Amino acid sequence: MTSFRFLHAADIHLDSPLHGLSRYEGLPVEDIRSATRAAFDNLVQFAIDEAVDFVVLAGDLFDGDWRDMGTGLYFARMMGRLNQVGIPAFVLAGNHDAASVISRTVPWPPNVRLFEARRPETHRLPDLAVAVHGQSFSTPAVTDNLVLA
Numbered sequence: 001m002t003s004f005r006f007l008h009a010a011d012i013h014l015d016s017p018l019h020g021l022s023r024y025e026g027l028p029v030e031d032i033r034s035a036t037r038a039a040f041d042n043l044v045q046f047a048i049d050e051a052v053d054f055v056v057l058a059g060d061l062f063d064g065d066w067r068d069m070g071t072g073l074y075f076a077r078m079m080g081r082l083n084q085v086g087i088p089a090f091v092l093a094g095n096h097d098a099a100s101v102i103s104r105t106v107p108w109p110p111n112v113r114l115f116e117a118r119r120p121e122t123h124r125l126p127d128l129a130v131a132v133h134g135q136s137f138s139t140p141a142v143t144d145n146l147v148l149a
Contacts, residue, residue: 002129007047010058014040015071037074044078048085053128055082055089072106083111090123091115093136 014036047055079089092115108114113123117136124131 004053004125004128004130005050006054006056007043007050007052008056008058009043011060012036012040012043012057013060014075040075040078044081047082047087051085052087054125054130054132055087056132057089057091058134059092069106076106076108079112080109083109087111088113088123088125090132090134092134093117 015033082089088111090113113132115121115123115134115136120133120135122131122133
């Protein structure tokens with residue numbers, strides 16, 4: 001059996017506006033709102049430092065459609081860092097980023113594999129004898145059991 005290491009993350013909600021923070025007086029709101037990027041920077045650096053074989057970002061990477069393209073361009077730049085060192089990234093849309101119109105306009109680096117929402121897919125890493133299976137959410141409210149497919 002081939003040995004491999006991967007990094008799995010979910011529910012990142014990159015650049016989430018965190019509207020509820022305004023209820024709490026005295027909070028460092030901007031520091032908290034920028035925490036998702038700081039955490040994602042750390043995630044990417046950790047993947048590079050540990051030389052993982054691949055990264056899986058399993059749902060709710062984003063928090064709905066973005067206010068501007070900055071979120072997508074930032075994500076593409078971070079995935080470009082992984083691409084430079086040969087680390088593939090597998091991305092599944094969850095209920096918060098299901099079928100995002102804006103995310104389809106960003107030119108992802110070649111190492112990014114976004115799973116389809118219409119049906120399950122398998123992406124293979126033959127050198128590792130690994131197959132990554134998955135399916136993105138097509139809408140925010142998926143009531144079908146996706147595991148059955």
